[in-house]
Amino acid sequence: xxxxxxxxxxxxxxxxxxxxxxxxxxxxxxxxxxxxxxxxxxxxxxxxxxxxxxxxxxxxxxxxxxxxxxxxxxxxxxxxxxxxxxxxxxxxxxxxxxxxxxxxxxxxxxxxxxxxxxxxxxxxxxxxxxxxxxxxxxxxxxxxxxxxxxxxxxxxxxxxxxxxxxxxxxxxxxxxxxxxxxxxxxxxxxxxxxxxxxxxxxxxxxxxxxxxxxxxxxxxxxxxxxxxxxxxxxxxxxxxxxxxxxxxxxxxxxxxxxxxxxxxxxxxxxxxxxxxxxxxxxxxxxxxxxxxxxxxxxxxxxxxxxxxxxxxxxxxxxxxxxxxxxxxxxxxxxxxxxxxxxxxxxxxxxxxxxxxxxxxxxxxxxxxxxxxxxxxxxxxxxxxxxxxxxxxxxxxxxxxxxxxxxxxxxxxxxxxxxxxxxxxxxxxxxxxxxxxxxxxxxxxxx
Numbered sequence: 214x215x216x217x218x219x220x221x222x223x224x225x226x227x228x229x230x231x232x233x234x235x236x237x238x239x240x241x242x243x244x245x246x247x248x249x250x251x252x253x254x255x256x257x258x259x260x261x262x263x264x265x266x267x268x269x270x271x272x273x274x275x276x277x278x279x280x281x282x283x284x285x286x287x288x289x290x291x292x293x294x295x296x297x298x299x300x301x302x303x304x305x306x307x308x309x310x311x312x313x314x315x316x317x318x319x320x321x322x323x324x325x326x327x328x329x330x331x332x333x334x335x336x337x338x339x340x341x342x343x344x345x346x347x348x349x350x351x352x353x354x355x356x357x358x359x360x361x362x363x364x365x366x367x368x369x370x371x372x373x374x375x376x377x378x379x380x381x382x383x384x385x386x387x388x389x390x391x392x393x394x395x396x397x398x399x400x401x402x403x404x405x406x407x408x409x410x411x412x413x414x415x416x417x418x419x420x421x422x423x424x425x426x427x428x429x430x431x432x433x434x435x436x437x438x439x440x441x442x443x444x445x446x447x448x449x450x451x452x453x454x455x456x457x458x459x460x461x462x463x464x465x466x467x468x469x470x471x472x473x474x475x476x477x478x479x480x481x482x483x484x485x486x487x488x489x490x491x492x493x494x495x496x497x498x499x500x501x502x503x504x505x506x507x508x509x510x511x512x513x514x515x516x517x518x519x520x521x522x523x524x525x526x527x528x529x530x531x532x533x534x535x536x537x538x539x540x541x542x543x544x545x546x547x548x549x550x551x552x553x554x555x556x557x558x559x560x561x562x563x564x565x566x567x568x569x570x571x572x573x574x575x576x577x578x579x580x581x582x583x584x585x586x587x588x589x590x591x592x593x594x595x596x597x598x599x600x601x602x603x604x605x606x607x608x609x610x611x612x613x614x615x616x617x618x619x620x621x622x623x624x625x626x627x628x629x630x631x632x633x634x635x636x637x638x639x640x641x642x643x644x645x646x647x648x649x650x651x652x653x654x655x656x657x658x659x
Contacts, residue, residue: 217519225517226525228401230533231546232558233289233505237266240290240500248302257435258498260534262290264431265499267530269490273483273504274523282483284467285512285523288490291456291503293614298500300606301445311495312439313449318491318501321453325484328457330477335461336631339623341569342584343462346591346619348562355559359552372414373549380407380553400511400554407550416547427538435498449501453491455617456503457484462620463504466565471518510558513565579630586626591619
């Protein structure tokens with residue numbers, strides 16, 4: 214086992230931040246204008262988001278008595294919250310949103326033990342299928358970025374796709390031809406090379422870096438005292454439970470790659486950390502957090518599972534919250550470069566999912582039916598979520614989410630056709646080693 218130096222740990226943590234940064238700031242960038250925030254308020258909302266991401270990550274990774282999954286799980290605001298936050302914020306302003314976020318966090322923390330008992334219903338065939346749905350669902354995000362970003366006037370420009378391909382090929386060469394630490398940070402260096410090329414092509418926007426201030430103070434309840442509306446609280450609690458169901462699958466995946474047996478108690482502690490994190494997030498003017506699938510893909514890709522790397526990433530996020538000028542550097546990475554780097558990361562989720570599914574007896578008709586209907590329903594709903602537009606809004610939030618509908622289908626069908634499994638479902642179930650060309654030589658466990 215090779216020990217990581219402080220510099221290597223810092224660079225690996227920075228790689229995690231670069232991978233999640235675009236997704237982390239996307240939620241406040243979308244929500245802010247939709248609920249009437251000014252440009253200055255949106256800038257603060259991004260800083261608040263980064264601070265909350267860092268704090269919640271440390272809670273989850275370091276853990277404490279009764280909370281924290283203690284795995285390399287980087288936390289970020291979930292995209293699932295976008296629609297309900299806009300709906301609530303448009304009526305009750307952002308203070309109504311933050312009040313609902315805080316209460317939903319308390320509810321999840323209290324019910325974490327009950328939610329954790331769902332783990333016997335997530336054998337490899339279910340967990341693997343859920344991760345497969347998540348991985349497939351994320352691929353369009355990578356391709357949209359590779360094409361230049363939805364709404365961009367240059368969307369689909371051959372130059373964007375060329376830049377994405379250059380980044381992808383750079384990653385493949387670095388990951389295949391190098392060893393040790395350089396292989397571990399191949400994604401980061403591929404993005405750096407892609408950004409350098411983009412700079413020569415005049416495709417790097419430096420305005421965010423130039424205009425950003427050097428220091429900003431993060432203030433609790435910056436937008437005012439939170440308000441509490443029952444319908445808003447119910448809505449955000451439902452969203453929190455959806456996030457919790459998705460998180461179970463992510464916990465199982467991380468447990469697989471880290472070689473850690475995930476029990477009901479572990480899931481309970483992980484979900485309790487999410488609940489506590491949502492409460493703290495509401496105080497610091499942000500929204501509900503979940504384990505970021507992109508970073509799980511990075512862990513699978515690099516095979517670096519040392520928790521200190523993600524702890525470092527959490528500390529970097531907290532630092533960036535106070536220093537927007539430094540955070541502005543990451544905004545210089547063009548979307549096509551991010552898209553090119555995302556494809557192999559999301560692809561590793563698919564690889565891991567297939568490895569988990571392969572552990573089941575696929576000759577059994579019950580397993581075949583579970584996989585077929587579960588993944589089929591999940592991807593069908595993900596492809597056409599507007600099919601539920603005529604339903605009540607709360608129903609839309611559940612039925613229009615492909616991951617949730619796929620998960621429900623998989624859990625129910627598996628329980629009916631195969632029954633409940635042993636609670637310690639990851640025992641003796643490790644992900645097969647990835648081929649050397651897609652892994653690296655530093656295998657470090659927490």
